[in-house]
Amino acid sequence: MWKGFIKIGVTAILLMTVSMSNAHTFHVSVAQMKYNAQNRTLEIAIKLFTDDLEDALTTSFGNQGWHLATPRQLPAADKYVRNYLKPRFAIKQNNRTLSWNWIGAEYNMDAVWCYIEMYDFDHEADLEWKNIIFFEIFNDQKNIGHFDILDHDFSAYTTRKKRKQIIGYNK
Template sequence: MKKLSFIGIFVIVLFSICSWTHKFYVGIYQLNYASDKKMLQITTRIFVDDLNSALEKKFKKKFHLGEKNVGEDEVALMNKYIFENFRIAVNGKSESLDYRSYEMENNVIVGYYRITDIANIKTLACTNKVLFDFVTEQQNIIQTNVGGNKQNLLLTIDEPSGKLEF
């Protein structure tokens, strides 16, 4: 568990210092339960060049996420791709992500999502296949914080799903 926490911190540091290219394929997905709002707040961090390439491969058109000329249709297709490949079940019930916004941090696209009307969390199951169709070395790290209980999952093409109990 501590190893995954260290890996998560290490990857975040690498994201912030990485400028033009990267040789590793990691996405970070932070899930924070805000009990006072009965909401699961989700932040995604994905290298924009990899996401653009995966979207271009899937939708057979050029994408400009992270550039000034990005179109609303590109953001809608990005979310369609995220919704198809990133699934969350709370207490055994599959939930829909609600897209809020995104921003760029260097060459990383940071997406903000939420799931509302969550009274409590006993179990959290995630399936994350984002970018697995683009690069087989992709790893997706799920970092959760539920009532101060922090747990992590490392999801890969061989093991794209995991479940946590709180």
């Protein structure tokens, strides 16, 4: 009796699952930060899941009909993405927040790549990295950061419990 019951149960669950939407279960973003010694800038690329980004934009600005990565994408989407990221992603050095320049974003169905540039980066000073992207919508959000500064490679991640990371060269 048990066997029959299990078979029916498993089959039903499989069918239900296959027919469901494809929402990913983990909430992660990845940022790559590379120091450009010639311009003394930090070149930043942030990968965000497209559906997460739409949720966050709607939470912050109301539903403007984003349709990211589709032909119907909101023409002003870029501006909203920039305004969303600006207060949530920052680097501080020598008690000063680095100034920030939005380069643009690349919209794909699964992920959006956002490009930012920060000026007057001091490659010898410790840095304080703040990344609180999506913390207001997901409890389990993890924001990964990879730093590539001359010969040094570092990685760190922020969570709701640890919203900032200090990155130093002598540690």
